[in-house]
Amino acid sequence: MPPVRRTRSAKATPAALHLTRFLPYRLSVLANTVSHTVAKLYETRFGITIPEWRIIAVLGGGETLSAGDIARRTAMDKVQVSRAISRMLDSALILRESGDTDRRKALLTLTPKALAIYTEIVPMALAYEAELTDALSDEERATLDQLLTRLQARADALATPAAPEGEEAVDA
Amino acid sequence: MPPVRRTRSAKATPAALHLTRFLPYRLSVLANTVSHTVAKLYETRFGITIPEWRIIAVLGGGETLSAGDIARRTAMDKVQVSRAISRMLDSALILRESGDTDRRKALLTLTPKALAIYTEIVPMALAYEAELTDALSDEERATLDQLLTRLQARADALATPAAPEGEEAVDA
DNA sequence: ACAAGATAGTTTCGTTTGAAACTGTTGCAA
DNA sequence: TTGCAACAGTTTCAAACGAAACTATCTTGT
Numbered sequence: 001m002p003p004v005r006r007t008r009s010a011k012a013t014p015a016a017l018h019l020t021r022f023l024p025y026r027l028s029v030l031a032n033t034v035s036h037t038v039a040k041l042y043e044t045r046f047g048i049t050i051p052e053w054r055i056i057a058v059l060g061g062g063e064t065l066s067a068g069d070i071a072r073r074t075a076m077d078k079v080q081v082s083r084a085i086s087r088m089l090d091s092a093l094i095l096r097e098s099g100d101t102d103r104r105k106a107l108l109t110l111t112p113k114a115l116a117i118y119t120e121i122v123p124m125a126l127a128y129e130a131e132l133t134d135a136l137s138d139e140e141r142a143t144l145d146q147l148l149t150r151l152q153a154r155a156d157a158l159a160t161p162a163a164p165e166g167e168e169a170v171d172a
Numbered sequence: 173m174p175p176v177r178r179t180r181s182a183k184a185t186p187a188a189l190h191l192t193r194f195l196p197y198r199l200s201v202l203a204n205t206v207s208h209t210v211a212k213l214y215e216t217r218f219g220i221t222i223p224e225w226r227i228i229a230v231l232g233g234g235e236t237l238s239a240g241d242i243a244r245r246t247a248m249d250k251v252q253v254s255r256a257i258s259r260m261l262d263s264a265l266i267l268r269e270s271g272d273t274d275r276r277k278a279l280l281t282l283t284p285k286a287l288a289i290y291t292e293i294v295p296m297a298l299a300y301e302a303e304l305t306d307a308l309s310d311e312e313r314a315t316l317d318q319l320l321t322r323l324q325a326r327a328d329a330l331a332t333p334a335a336p337e338g339e340e341a342v343d344a
Numbered sequence: 345a346c347a348a349g350a351t352a353g354t355t356t357c358g359t360t361t362g363a364a365a366c367t368g369t370t371g372c373a374a
Numbered sequence: 375t376t377g378c379a380a381c382a383g384t385t386t387c388a389a390a391c392g393a394a395a396c397t398a399t400c401t402t403g404t
Contacts, residue, residue: 017294019229020248023301026320029247031203033327040332048271049390057191068352074191075201079392080355085271096187104352104399122189129195132326140319147308147316148198155205160212221360240382254384276369276382299349 038128043126044118051076051084052093053121059094060112060118066105088114210300217296219291223248223256224265225293231266231282232290238277260286 019025035050043054054074059065059092069168071081085108088094099105104160110118191197207222214225226246231237237245243253257280260266265286271277282290305313 001362015281017297018228021305022297024203024297025226026324027199027203030316030320030324030327031196031199033324034283035200036343037327038196049200054191055191057194061188065281075197076351079394080390082352084389086354091185099210102352102400106353125194125196128330131330132195132323135322135326136319140315141313141314143263143312144319146322147312147319148202150307151304152198152202152352154307155202155209156218158300158303159175159205159209213376238382249362250386252360255360258384274370274382276385280403 009083015027015089034132041128042121042123047091047119048088048093048117049084051080052088055084055088055108056093056110056121057084059108060115060122061108062115064107064109066099066107072106078088095116206304210297212292213296213300214293218293219263220265220289221256221259223252224260227253227256227280228265228282228290228293230285232294234282234287236279236281238271238279240277241282261264265289287323 006103023079032036039050042048042050048056051074052077058073067078067081067085070076070085071078074081076084085094085096086166089096095109095111097107099107135142136144175301186218187262211222214220214222223246226248227242228240230245239250239257241251242248244258248256257266257268259322261268264283267281267283269279271279305316308316
């Protein structure tokens with residue numbers, strides 16, 4: 001009997017991997033391209049960064065939130081939020097007031113200056129988003145929405161236990 | 173006659189923007205969740221970073237490329253590639269040889285050690301990808317592929333002139 | 345009522361990042 | 375040929391990042 005011939009599928013050739021077909025890679029590149037573009041948009045027009053934009057976005061409705069609330073809603077970590085808030089205090093975009101029931105929590109509100117930015121920036125943001133999905137039909141847009149939601153849920157489930165929820169993000 | 177009632181669509185209320193429905197935000201969060209997970213995977217198992225993984229991925233076929241080639245194929249900028257290569261030289265994952273026709277270009281090849289990592293890592297990467305898209309049907313996977321391709325093309329077209337092509341990415 | 349632990353937020357520290365400046369090499373034009 | 379722009383890759387620098395340590399406040403159990 002001849003020795004067992006190692007079959008090709010066993011170990012020899014690992015399925016080839018083309019980076020440009022690899023989903024994590026593609027998501028990363030796409031998210032980066034998009035983030036860079038909008039970051040430059042916000043930066044040149046309003047002098048704010050993406051973390052600051054996110055904070056403006058969640059406070060723009062006039063709500064008053066604590067830093068922790070903001071971190072949860074923006075998927076940024078508390079360090080990032082803390083730093084962004086301190087920048088925004090310097091540039092008079094935000095108001096901080098100690099809560100009286102719990103003095104650990106600081107209640108944050110946008111200043112009129114920030115609200116003005118909000119009013120101007122939201123249409124720009126939506127316009128960019130519209131341009132980005134320009135080539136998609138309404139049905140495709142709905143499908144994309146669907147798929148992203150499901151992928152995010154799956155990614156969260158597969159995420160390292162250290163960050164099971166409230167994932168931090170580079171920018172956007 | 174009562175005075176004209178300002179219509180809601182005029183100026184008063186800018187279309188509300190919910191971060192969790194905003195595509196750039198969603199892409200950023202998803203890409204980050206995924207990147208973090210795979211980064212930890214590569215880090216704990218092989219002690220390599222994502223830039224290093226990408227370089228291994230493009231050189232894994234046995235090809236010999238220059239740093240510039242790698243930058244183009246991995247969508248990383250040349251600084252990032254340069255740094256990753258220098259790490260890989262230290263850890264004996266890569267071989268650098270000066271080209272004789274053009275001494276500016278260095279020809280890079282993986283060492284057997286890196287090839288062994290490649291052989292082990294590719295199935296892991298594909299397995300993660302498979303798990304991520306677990307809940308998707310084949311048709312949905314094809315649609316996702318389609319949509320991502322089109323979004324990337326659109327995002328490139330809308331990108332700031334500074335980076336019209338060969339976009340750099342944080343990780344993945 | 346008070347020690348122990350949880351929670352809110354900030355600061356520190358070492359690492360990573362990208363833009364810009366720099367070094368060295370090649371190709372081209374006068 | 376030689377001078378200059380383009381190119382490959384590295385280094386520098388200031389900013390941004392995240393983990394972990396820290397401060398301050400609140401909650402809970404005994």
